[in-house]
Each structure stands twice: as C-alpha cells, then as structure tokens.
Amino acid sequence: MRNDTAPTPQAIYRKDYVAPGYWVDTVEMGFDLDLDHTHVATRLTMRRNYDSAEKDLVLFGASLKLLQLRMNGVNLKKSAYTIDGEIMRIPNAPDQVVLEIETRIQPVKNTSLSGLYASNGNFITQCEAEGFRKITWFPDRPDVMAKYTVMLRADKKKFPVLLANGNLIEEGDLGDGRHFAKWEDPFKKPSYLFALVAGKLVCQEEKYRLQSGRKVLLQVWVEDGNLDKTQHAMDSLKNSIRWDEDRFGLELDLDRFMIVATSDFNMGAMENKGLNIFNTKYVLANPRIATDVDYAGIESVVGHEYFHNWTGNRVTCRDWFQLSLKEGLTVFRDQEFSADLVGTVTGRAVKRIEDVRVLRQVQFSEDAGPMAHPVRPDSFVEINNFYTVTIYEKGAEVVRMYYTLLGHDGFRKGMDLYFARHDGQAVECDDFRAAMADSSGRDLTQFERWYSQAGTPHVKVQTAYDAAAQIYEITLTQSCAATPGQAEKLPFHIPVAMGLLDSAGHDMPLYCDGYENQAGASNLVLELTDATQTFRFSQVGSLPVPSLLRNFSAPVILDIEYSDDDLSHLLAHDSDPFNRWEAGQRLASRRLVRLTKAVQQGEKLELDQLFIEAWRSILNDESLDPSFRELMLTLPSEAMIAEEFSVVDPQAIHTARQFVRATLTQHLRADLLRTYETYLTPGKYSPDAASMAKRSLKNLSLSYLLEWVDDSTLALALTQFDEAENMTDRLAALTALTNFNGSGKQIKQAAKALKKFYKEFKQEALVIDKWFMLQATAHTTDVKTICELMEHPAFTLTNPNRARSLIFGFCNANPSRFHAADGSGYILWAELVIALNKINPQVAARLARSLDRWKKYPEHLQKKMKAALGKVAAAKNLSKDVAEVVSKALA
Numbered sequence: 001m002r003n004d005t006a007p008t009p010q011a012i013y014r015k016d017y018v019a020p021g022y023w024v025d026t027v028e029m030g031f032d033l034d035l036d037h038t039h040v041a042t043r044l045t046m047r048r049n050y051d052s053a054e055k056d057l058v059l060f061g062a063s064l065k066l067l068q069l070r071m072n073g074v075n076l077k078k079s080a081y082t083i084d085g086e087i088m089r090i091p092n093a094p095d096q097v098v099l100e101i102e103t104r105i106q107p108v109k110n111t112s113l114s115g116l117y118a119s120n121g122n123f124i125t126q127c128e129a130e131g132f133r134k135i136t137w138f139p140d141r142p143d144v145m146a147k148y149t150v151m152l153r154a155d156k157k158k159f160p161v162l163l164a165n166g167n168l169i170e171e172g173d174l175g176d177g178r179h180f181a182k183w184e185d186p187f188k189k190p191s192y193l194f195a196l197v198a199g200k201l202v203c204q205e206e207k208y209r210l211q212s213g214r215k216v217l218l219q220v221w222v223e224d225g226n227l228d229k230t231q232h233a234m235d236s237l238k239n240s241i242r243w244d245e246d247r248f249g250l251e252l253d254l255d256r257f258m259i260v261a262t263s264d265f266n267m268g269a270m271e272n273k274g275l276n277i278f279n280t281k282y283v284l285a286n287p288r289i290a291t292d293v294d295y296a297g298i299e300s301v302v303g304h305e306y307f308h309n310w311t312g313n314r315v316t317c318r319d320w321f322q323l324s325l326k327e328g329l330t331v332f333r334d335q336e337f338s339a340d341l342v343g344t345v346t347g348r349a350v351k352r353i354e355d356v357r358v359l360r361q362v363q364f365s366e367d368a369g370p371m372a373h374p375v376r377p378d379s380f381v382e383i384n385n386f387y388t389v390t391i392y393e394k395g396a397e398v399v400r401m402y403y404t405l406l407g408h409d410g411f412r413k414g415m416d417l418y419f420a421r422h423d424g425q426a427v428e429c430d431d432f433r434a435a436m437a438d439s440s441g442r443d444l445t446q447f448e449r450w451y452s453q454a455g456t457p458h459v460k461v462q463t464a465y466d467a468a469a470q471i472y473e474i475t476l477t478q479s480c481a482a483t484p485g486q487a488e489k490l491p492f493h494i495p496v497a498m499g500l501l502d503s504a505g506h507d508m509p510l511y512c513d514g515y516e517n518q519a520g521a522s523n524l525v526l527e528l529t530d531a532t533q534t535f536r537f538s539q540v541g542s543l544p545v546p547s548l549l550r551n552f553s554a555p556v557i558l559d560i561e562y563s564d565d566d567l568s569h570l571l572a573h574d575s576d577p578f579n580r581w582e583a584g585q586r587l588a589s590r591r592l593v594r595l596t597k598a599v600q601q602g603e604k605l606e607l608d609q610l611f612i613e614a615w616r617s618i619l620n621d622e623s624l625d626p627s628f629r630e631l632m633l634t635l636p637s638e639a640m641i642a643e644e645f646s647v648v649d650p651q652a653i654h655t656a657r658q659f660v661r662a663t664l665t666q667h668l669r670a671d672l673l674r675t676y677e678t679y680l681t682p683g684k685y686s687p688d689a690a691s692m693a694k695r696s697l698k699n700l701s702l703s704y705l706l707e708w709v710d711d712s713t714l715a716l717a718l719t720q721f722d723e724a725e726n727m728t729d730r731l732a733a734l735t736a737l738t739n740f741n742g743s744g745k746q747i748k749q750a751a752k753a754l755k756k757f758y759k760e761f762k763q764e765a766l767v768i769d770k771w772f773m774l775q776a777t778a779h780t781t782d783v784k785t786i787c788e789l790m791e792h793p794a795f796t797l798t799n800p801n802r803a804r805s806l807i808f809g810f811c812n813a814n815p816s817r818f819h820a821a822d823g824s825g826y827i828l829w830a831e832l833v834i835a836l837n838k839i840n841p842q843v844a845a846r847l848a849r850s851l852d853r854w855k856k857y858p859e860h861l862q863k864k865m866k867a868a869l870g871k872v873a874a875a876k877n878l879s880k881d882v883a884e885v886v887s888k889a890l891a
C-alpha cells in the first residue's frame, strides 16, 4: 500500500471534527525487532463512545502489512471491514471490543524518519503527528488517550539497550541470543507520544531529588564515543525540572526520565512521554565541537521537551488544528526558562531580542506569503506542513500577550486553573483562553481573533501635543492585510506597552484617561481593541518622545514616523532595552533601504556621520553588557531589509549591507581593535552568560575588522582560528575568513583554514554540518560550488542535518547567490525538492517553501521561479507534503 502520495491535495477542516466512535482504554504491544522486518502485535481494549456521531470503529494505518485482525477473539474476514487509503472501518462492532492486530513493517526501508526507522543500526520512533499509524492500525488521533504496556524483544548483541515510555517493569533473556524488556507507562497518552528505542547506546545517568523529596532517575543516551558530550544536556534537564517546580509548581510525574540522541531526525526533538528523542544537534556538546549558540540551543530544546510533559502530554490537543495549544505555550515556557536562567534585566532583553528577530524574519514573512495561516488553522492538507513558525513562535507571542495583560501572578492563576480543569484531557485553544479569562475575571472574547485570523497587524501611530494644555495624544490605528481565504480582518485586542521620554531621556509619569488606577506609572499597557483609538495623556510638561510596544508587547508592525533625532534619543536613553535596540535597528534600516535604492540607481554610496558616531558610541559604551552591544551593532539581516521592499533585489540589498559594514569598519577600526582586545578571553571555556557575552562582542568585532582587511587584521583571524580551544572562537574566525574581501594571497591563506578544519573534525558529524553550512552561506558561493560540495564524500541527502546545512543553507540563507539572475539556483532547488520528495517528504516540503515568496521578486526572476515551481508540481509521485506547499505557492 502506498499512501504517502496523492495527486491532488485533499484538505481536512477543523469544522468537521467528530469525536472518535470508540475510546481505547489499554494498549498492549509486543515488538519483535528486526531491521528488515519487525513484527508488531497489538491488543486494544476499546469501548463505544455513545456521544459520538461516528458509529464505525475507525483505525488508521500506513505502509503496513496486515497479518492478522481479530475482534473479541474471532478472526475478522476481509468482508467485515473496509480499507480506503489510510482509513480502516469496521462497521457494526460491539460496544466493548478487544481488537488484536498483527502487522509487519520494514524499518530499514523507512527513509521518511516517521514511524519506526533505523538510524546507524539502532531503532528509533517518531510518531508525531501521524507516525504511529506506520507501526500498527490504530485510532491515531490525539484525543484518543490510553495506557500502554510495551514488550520489546530483540537480538541481545545488536540491540543491548531496549527502551520505551514509562517504567521498566521486567527484563530478561529469551535464551536464543535474544532478550526482552517490558515497559509500562502509568499515564494515559495519545499515540503520538509513543516511543521506543533499541540498539547500541550508552548513557550518562544521575539520581535527582525533586523538591518534594522524591528521587528520580535521569538518563541521557547516546551512541558510543559521545559520553564526553552529554553533561550540558544533563545540566539543562536538571535546570528545567527545577524551573518548572519553581515557576509553575509543576513536578516531574515519572520515576524515570530519558533523553536519547539520534543523528537522523526530521526536527529538533520530540517530547514522547518519559522518553524524549532528540536530534544530536540538541544534545551533544563540549567546548571543542559546540558553539555558544549550540549550548543555548540545547538548553532551550531540552527545556522545551521537558516542559511539554505538562503542556502537551498531561494536557494534550483535541485535534491537530489545536497544535499551538501545546506548542505556543511550550515555546513561551522555554523562552521564559532561558530568560530566567540568565536572570539579569539585560540578559532577559537579549533573549527577547533574539526571539523577536526570528519572529520578524521568519514568521512575519510566512504571514505575508501563500502559506499564511492562523495560529489555529481552519484546514490543512498535511499536518506535518503545519509545524510552522506561526504555530510555534507566533503562538508563543499570543501566550505572552496573556502574560502582559494579566501580569505575572494573573498568568500563573490562569495556568493553575487550566491544569485543574484539564489534566488528563485533550482540549482546544479556546479552553486555554477560557482558563485565562475565568481566573482573572477579564473578558477575553475579542482575544480569540489572535487564534482565528492570520496575518501580521499593522499599528499606525499619530501623535499630537498641546503645549498650553499639557495634553499629549496618541492615536493608534490597526489594520491587517488579506491572507489566503481571509479577505477582511476584524480588530485585534492588542496590548501596547509604552512610556514617554522627556528631553533628558527620563520616563515621564503617565496620566492616561481610562488608566487612572495606574496614574503616575512610568510604563503602561494600553489596550487597543478598536480599529482606531486615541489615548489622551495629561500633565505632559514638554514634547515627549514616545516609546511604544515596549519589550515587543504584541506581534505587530508599528508604523511610526520618527526623526533621526528621536531615534538617537531612544537609542541613548530608553529605559526599555528592547526599544533601545529597536531604535538602532530603525536608524540602520532606513539607511540600508536608501542605500539599496542607490545601488539600483548606480548612485554613489555614502554613509552619514550621525550613524557612524551612533555605532561608535554603542561600541565604546562599557556600561552596556557586551551581548547587548553585540545585538545593537548587528545590522538588520538581508531578509529583514527585503521586507521593507515590495519588489526585492537581493543583490542590491547585499551590496548595500556590505557597504555599510565596510564603511563602519573603515571609520571604527581603532575602536573595533580595542574592543577585540578587551574581550579576548583566554583560559578555560565556560558557557555562562557573561563569558558568552564577551565572546560574542569580540567575534562581532573580528567579523567587522575583516570587512576592511589588511595583513594585520587577517593575522588576528588566522591566529584566533589556529589557537582557539573552543568552537565558538574557531568558527567565528573561520566564518570571518570565509567571507572577507581580500587579495589573492590573503584568500589562499583563508582557504587553507577551511581545509584544516575539515581534516580536524572529520569524525564529528555536527561539526561537518557547520563546515557545509559555512560554505553554503558564504558570499562567494554560487550554484556551481554547491554542486561541487554535493559531490563531496561527506555529503548525503538522506541525513536531514546534512541536507539542511548545505541545501537549506544556500536556498534560505544566501539570498544574493540563490537568486542568481540566470535562475540556476531555482533549477537546482527544483531538482533537490524532487529528489528529497522520494526520500523524505517532510524535509522536501520544508525545502519546497524556499520559493513561497516568489511574487515579491522582479518579473524576470518570477518567471524562472514559477517555472521551477511548475516543474516540482508536475513531478511524479509527489507527496501530499510537497504538493500542498507548491500548489499553495502557485495558487
């Protein structure tokens, strides 16, 4: 049976939800694990759901060989059921059913990495969203929650370790060279949280004492040879456990919690109950192979998966349209976890800025393209295409807005009520909103639109000042552009955190009509609920500079006309660090837009003194945390600048941005050199926030210095590359060396470093991914170089990390080269989407999204992109995944 493919994408709709016809109380499974042919025996005890309109017993299955089907002890004849695609229907089943199912599956042939598959000779499962149906026939939908007992049997030598969800209740020898392990999960769960792992693995383990005094066993499982890379994941896990106790009063509910790392994984990691499975990228770290960014990524993903234990597992989703119920909330929780771990005000702001950068660059772009969808979608063709930045990151912003509106304690009350009401249930986004509303007594009816309407709202700002009356008025007007299927939008409930700066840069006390209970505060959260609203402030003694949307209090675009002087004022004085950063970005952005236009018109490029001096004073402001300075001094990315244009010219944007970087360096060389030397941090590597901050500013200085290179600055980079003992500094040096504009001799020296790096880290897959990524995103890399790199013996399309580093790196993160005028980038893209479609539809569909925004490019590129999209759309055996993405792009 082939049901990965579908010629015309068939959508399913949220409004069509029907409760399952049968509930499942218990699931007993027996696996005879063999890489070629695994035998799976399943016994389900089921009972009719009298409340459902569905009368049949419905099961889902995919890529299965059905060997046996027995109902209440009797073999079912073929005529007793129907199979249509992935759906099996058994009509006229009794109210109480014991269903016994035997299936055979082929793990080695499973390159989709969904269901049961092989990775380096080990067994791994991935069941979210609909992978369990590739293991056995089952009502594979998240509202069917059951208790599982799992027996694993396998060859003892090849698969010495046998793991599944929950607690190990029995293990032993089978005598014939095989052994078994029996696992029982005490909690009921949906099938997407099922997991098993079997193979040659080793673990770091630790007994950990919970605040209640109960002891739990924590394990991090990896392939042999990687035990020197598990400490940070273990530390992150312990921090996560402690944080959820402290901040939300949520305790680990199992006696044993396991993390397993695999190098073949479609996503970051998966929250299977008690047995989290991770991409190695988010587990393995030591100073030699992992950068500061990797360390931070591990901490947040370990936290994310752990936090799912309550937000996702104990309370799960009724259907996949509610995906953001668990994902948005859990991303919010992991963001807060990382921020709380740093603890300082600046540390929190740095984390917030990093998160908002991703949101704006990726999610705002998604919201403006053909795949735009609400946080709670109304329909989809393939659920795997909806693990998006909208569901995750915008979903987290929606949760953050409750937090902003209700305050720290109010939000906690809402969370408590949510768990009190829904523990053990599969619920909807509306249930979360109701818990927040009921616990606070607030009317959050209008807030529902954040879930139902797609698109990024714009908020236009107009101000008026009456000096004689000392009245200042801010008029906010909101609008939201049409998105696919949603022509008209209704006003959102938007929290706008704000303050007013006086001419000395101090926050003025605020007296706003309607907010009398907070009279005199320096910060207010205005609530914009109408299309247009005017907020009236009194006792405003002088013309203020407004600081709006502090800490990015809502996922909107703020259209406000600031003068350069206003921006410089905010940059220097705003008490809100986010808006200080924002002011700098606005200063940079308007210059980058102007210069891009100048490039297009062949005009002379010039950068003004005001801007150069602003950058100089940030660089030299020792009162500012170095990590904050690093963020402030980083120019908006090429992708962000592109969003400022209705027609994008990637080469002109690149030229303009490079010009600004080089010009800044030309003027600030001495300051950059001094900064570089000040923040050199010789000695032992430590991934703490203060050391990371120093490294980040030092390495930013180095990357600037190479934009206006001479032999002495080149030597700095070469020395850092040769002598650094940690990957953060080595990779930073190598990145600078791969991207600078130097003489032939200088370039040769740099090229040597790249070769040396490969040789030294040949055995470290995650570092080789970096090596490919670095080249994929280098300014000089064109399609031809990519094709050569694809021939490299270390390259393979079947490993998602490898494919992502080279192919996605080029198509998504090297815009000026990918969008080459001859269209060669698009031709390569089409070939690779088609090749990946056969191997791994999920990965193929992600790559397919690189051309989502094709209508934003000049006509001559549009034509070529459309042709490439057409070629993919016409390919044979197109998966639902890819078909949905390209058909929406072409619609």
Ligand code: 0A1
Pocket: 114, 126, 128, 129, 266, 267, 268, 269, 270, 271, 304, 305, 327, 384, 387, 842
């Ligand atoms: N729930 C996981 C993400 C995830 C989703 C799908 C997967 O396979 C198709 C794998 C992981 C998380 O949020 O971390």
Ligand code: ZN
Pocket: 304, 308, 326, 327, 330
């Ligand atoms: Zn998640």
